[in-house]
Amino acid sequence: MKTDVLVIGAGPAGLAAAVELRRLGAGSVLVVDRDDQAGGIPRHSAHTGFGARDLRRVLSGPAYARRYAAAAADAGAEIRLGTAVTGWDGPRRVTLTSAAGVESVEAAAVLLATGCRERPRPARLVPGDRPPGIMTTGELQRRVYLAGERLAGGALVVGAEHVSFSAMVTLAHAGADVIALVTHLPRHTSYAAFALAAGWRWHVPVWASSVVRRVEGRKQLAGVELADTRTGETRFVPCDLLVFTGDWIPDHELARAAGLEMDPGTRGPVIDTALETSEPGVFAAGNLVHAAETADIAALGGRHAAQGIAAELQRGPAPEPLRLPVMVEPPLLWISPNAVRVGGPVPPRGRFVLRSRVFRRARIEVRQEGRRLATSNPYRIVPDRPLPLGAAWISRADPGGGPVIVRIR
Amino acid sequence: MTGDSALADVAIIGAGVVGTAIARTLALQDVSCVLIDAANDVGTGTTKANTAILHTGFDTVPGSLESRLLRRGSALLQEYAQRAGIPVERTGALLVAWTAEQASELPAIWDKAHQNGCADVRLITTRELYRREPHLCPGALGALDIPGESIICPWTTPLAYATEALAAGARLRLRCQVTGIRTGETEHRVFTTTGVVRCRWVVNAAGLRSDLIDRMLGGDGFTIQPRRGELIVFDKLARPLLTAILLPVPTARTKGVLVAPTVYGNVLLGPTAEDIPDRGDTATTATGLAALLGAGHRILPALAGEEVTAVYAGLRAATADRDYQIRVDGARRYACVAGIRSTGLSASLGIAEYVADELGGAGLRLAGKPEPDPPVMPYIGQAGMRPYQDAARIAADPEYGRIVCHCERVTRGEIRDALASPLPPADLDGLRRRTRVLNGRCQGFYCGATVAALLAERDWAGAEPSWAVPPAARLSPAAETA
Numbered sequence: 001m002k003t004d005v006l007v008i009g010a011g012p013a014g015l016a017a018a019v020e021l022r023r024l025g026a027g028s029v030l031v032v033d034r035d036d037q038a039g040g041i042p043r044h045s046a047h048t049g050f051g052a053r054d055l056r057r058v059l060s061g062p063a064y065a066r067r068y069a070a071a072a073a074d075a076g077a078e079i080r081l082g083t084a085v086t087g088w089d090g091p092r093r094v095t096l097t098s099a100a101g102v103e104s105v106e107a108a109a110v111l112l113a114t115g116c117r118e119r120p121r122p123a124r125l126v127p128g129d130r131p132p133g134i135m136t137t138g139e140l141q142r143r144v145y146l147a148g149e150r151l152a153g154g155a156l157v158v159g160a161e162h163v164s165f166s167a168m169v170t171l172a173h174a175g176a177d178v179i180a181l182v183t184h185l186p187r188h189t190s191y192a193a194f195a196l197a198a199g200w201r202w203h204v205p206v207w208a209s210s211v212v213r214r215v216e217g218r219k220q221l222a223g224v225e226l227a228d229t230r231t232g233e234t235r236f237v238p239c240d241l242l243v244f245t246g247d248w249i250p251d252h253e254l255a256r257a258a259g260l261e262m263d264p265g266t267r268g269p270v271i272d273t274a275l276e277t278s279e280p281g282v283f284a285a286g287n288l289v290h291a292a293e294t295a296d297i298a299a300l301g302g303r304h305a306a307q308g309i310a311a312e313l314q315r316g317p318a319p320e321p322l323r324l325p326v327m328v329e330p331p332l333l334w335i336s337p338n339a340v341r342v343g344g345p346v347p348p349r350g351r352f353v354l355r356s357r358v359f360r361r362a363r364i365e366v367r368q369e370g371r372r373l374a375t376s377n378p379y380r381i382v383p384d385r386p387l388p389l390g391a392a393w394i395s396r397a398d399p400g401g402g403p404v405i406v407r408i409r
Numbered sequence: 410m411t412g413d414s415a416l417a418d419v420a421i422i423g424a425g426v427v428g429t430a431i432a433r434t435l436a437l438q439d440v441s442c443v444l445i446d447a448a449n450d451v452g453t454g455t456t457k458a459n460t461a462i463l464h465t466g467f468d469t470v471p472g473s474l475e476s477r478l479l480r481r482g483s484a485l486l487q488e489y490a491q492r493a494g495i496p497v498e499r500t501g502a503l504l505v506a507w508t509a510e511q512a513s514e515l516p517a518i519w520d521k522a523h524q525n526g527c528a529d530v531r532l533i534t535t536r537e538l539y540r541r542e543p544h545l546c547p548g549a550l551g552a553l554d555i556p557g558e559s560i561i562c563p564w565t566t567p568l569a570y571a572t573e574a575l576a577a578g579a580r581l582r583l584r585c586q587v588t589g590i591r592t593g594e595t596e597h598r599v600f601t602t603t604g605v606v607r608c609r610w611v612v613n614a615a616g617l618r619s620d621l622i623d624r625m626l627g628g629d630g631f632t633i634q635p636r637r638g639e640l641i642v643f644d645k646l647a648r649p650l651l652t653a654i655l656l657p658v659p660t661a662r663t664k665g666v667l668v669a670p671t672v673y674g675n676v677l678l679g680p681t682a683e684d685i686p687d688r689g690d691t692a693t694t695a696t697g698l699a700a701l702l703g704a705g706h707r708i709l710p711a712l713a714g715e716e717v718t719a720v721y722a723g724l725r726a727a728t729a730d731r732d733y734q735i736r737v738d739g740a741r742r743y744a745c746v747a748g749i750r751s752t753g754l755s756a757s758l759g760i761a762e763y764v765a766d767e768l769g770g771a772g773l774r775l776a777g778k779p780e781p782d783p784p785v786m787p788y789i790g791q792a793g794m795r796p797y798q799d800a801a802r803i804a805a806d807p808e809y810g811r812i813v814c815h816c817e818r819v820t821r822g823e824i825r826d827a828l829a830s831p832l833p834p835a836d837l838d839g840l841r842r843r844t845r846v847l848n849g850r851c852q853g854f855y856c857g858a859t860v861a862a863l864l865a866e867r868d869w870a871g872a873e874p875s876w877a878v879p880p881a882a883r884l885s886p887a888a889e890t891a
Contacts, residue, residue: 120852
């Protein structure tokens with residue numbers, strides 16, 4: 001079959017894009033998702049705080065997911081669930097697999113909104129025994145909120161960023177005793193209020209500068225060996241559940257199957273400020289290009305990509321859009337978008353987003369071939385947290401010049 | 410009592426790839442068999458955690474029993490796999506020399522390969538090597554091309570053997586640990602945690618515990634030295650980085666660290682080789698993993714940019730002898746099949762044929778060999794067509810279009826089939842080995858909850874597997890005597 005726009009992924013970015021595409025009259029919009037329900041990750045994030053920036057109201061995750069799914073359907077997008085993209089067959093042609101069969105779909109434009117996942121234990125190379133009882137937040141929340149499982153025993157949470165506190169709440173809700181949040185960093189990277197609430201409401205401490213060295217327990221989890229990164233001392237912490245949180249990686253398999261140019265920092269596809277990838281007519285938005293931001297940021301990215309798609313469908317693809325690469329220097333980890341579309345739009349919300357590996361109080365500097373394009377006000381830089389960078393400097397960049405370098409000053 | 414009182418011709422202790430192969434071969438020759446294992450499934454020991462290579466035996470000691478059985482077994486398994494739907498890919502192997510010393514050993518390895526009947530093994534130029542493996546790290550000095558080496562699914566293989574053995578009348582007793590054996594005039598009484606098994610012959614295929622079983626039968630000829638091998642599985646996105654199995658030049662002690670494709674479309678790196686005292690210690694170690702990554706990045710530098718999907722360790726059953734320890738004692742009605750170390754998967758059908766012939770020679774009555782029709786196992790490889798790709802199959806049964814595990818593209822239909830198979834999984838790990846579910850890059854982030862629910866549904870329904878033996882009172886030789 002043929003469609004004007006194919007949106008892959010019915011999470012916040014994909015659904016928000018579908019709504020916007022229909023509003024802009026971009027033609028037929030087909031949204032596919034491999035899950036049986038639309039809404040993405042917020043469906044099993046049973047806490048409030050969703051929708052502040054995109055919907056101007058605050059909802060629970062499931063309510064937010066339902067609202068977007070309904071909005072996309074109301075706008076006239078076709079949403080096919082339980083439908084996986086199992087092949088990338090041409091520039092904008094994919095194979096879909098579902099209970100209805102195997103089908104080929106060709107689109108004038110494609111939006112990749114496949115989201116991200118947490119690195120599980122093997123990807124983090126945590127050695128030791130391999131008993132059950134070890135999972136990611138994603139699996140934990142699906143087990144508890146979608147499958148209604150109850151848990152028991154002591155639980156250790158690896159990570160101390162936003163999602164780690166979310167995992168803690170889920171564990172407590174399901175009946176487990178949370179022992180602590182463990183982070184290799186010198187302190188947690190979430191909001192102070194979350195850490196305070198963890199201590200006051202649940203009596204859960206954050207153990208900083210600590211890493212899980214080894215897992216013990218052959219048939220069932222017995223505990224972990226925890227090492228202090230400053231002193232090297234180790235101790236055994238008994239636990240029945242071990243939850244690995246955060247440490248996001250984009251679900252980029254389709255992007256790579258499509259042969260898109262990839263960004264080594266975000267590990268998602270390279271995207272310009274219109275959120276177009278290296279393949280004309282293929283766009284990417286949401287946590288595939290910045291793993292992980294909150295749902296509202298992902299949704300606003302989807303909306304931004306929709307505008308780029310609509311404009312392109314109207315006037316046809318730019319033959320050879322001029323792109324200026326944007327790169328970061330350590331200890332910055334990545335920037336998104338990672339290319340400036342010369343003569344194109346500013347990035348979503350008029351800003352780039354960055355990640356740092358370290359805590360720092362510093363200015364961010366933008367340079368091109370030794371020339372300084374911009375210097376930010378001093379920031380409090382926190383790992384795992386978004387670091388916004390204004391886009392006004394774009395007009396000062398030399399379109400024919402070398403790559404733009406962003407670094408901590 | 411299920412079968413406790415019935416006298417079997419043969420009890421096979423150990424349901425790994427060797428034990429299941431022997432059970433199949435004997436059952437097909439009208440021998441009544443009981444296959445016993447302490448674990449809750451077949452193929453859970455050395456069989457399940459190895460490099461999953463179907464060896465030609467090019468580097469075995471010429472003239473050894475291993476060399477002979479490996480050649481025979483490898484040929485038999487190649488053919489059996491085709492008929493039974495066991496995933497096999499003939500990728501070939503390239504044995505790469507990185508130092509002048511290693512390069513100087515290549516002619517001797519070539520010579521050995523030709524003595525072992527691998528006439529197609531040849532020395533190739535580095536130019537050809539890099540043309541075939543462009544991602545290989547620069548600096549290789551020479552290589553041997555071994556076109557016959559293949560990769561195989563180590564999980565489907567023992568399942569196919571066991572399924573065929575069950576269909577031919579063999580009985581399978583799982584979760585059944587042998588605690589003692591008493592040998593009488595005409596029969597053995599094998600005492601287990603779930604009752605006594607009476608049999609005329611005992612075949613010891615207990616792998617890592619074969620020396621313990623041997624002692625129960627009065628032997629003290631050998632001691633098993635567990636040798637731990639850690640392995641790292643890389644994401645499927647790394648698969649285009651190589652076409653063949655990349656072998657190092659072996660040392661006196663080990664075959665060394667290799668990089669190989671897997672039949673599931675991943676890339677495997679390993680194994681380490683560490684002698685440890687504990688027969689159950691399959692923990693991975695920080696030093697082992699670091700050593701593997703170092704070696705892997707030296708062989709294929711681009712691996713450094715790819716994600717790790719899984720990490721595991723297996724134990725191989727080494728003995729002081731280099732060769733297989735297979736002895737059939739007609740007077741004691743006992744066959745010991747030990748010291749198979751790391752080539753059991755490849756040699757399994759050759760070992761089974763040899764053991765059956767030896768048993769026949771020692772007095773076990775074997776019927777003629779019919780041309781068996783192996784069961785067709787669910788195909789879980791990456792090279793052939795899987796249910797999710799098969800439009801006709803989905804049209805006939807939409808459950809094959811409902812993908813549950815997206816990383817490995819496993820459908821509800823396949824999970825349902827595995828749960829309803831003649832040899833169903835006892836737990837999630839068993840389901841993994843039958844379908845690949847949960848084995849992918851997300852390790853359950855998406856489907857862990859769904860798969861656990863599907864398995865729990867079956868367990869709640871109380872569907873006892875057909876081969877299950879109700880737990881009996883624990884009997885020990887002492888209790889029996891009293």
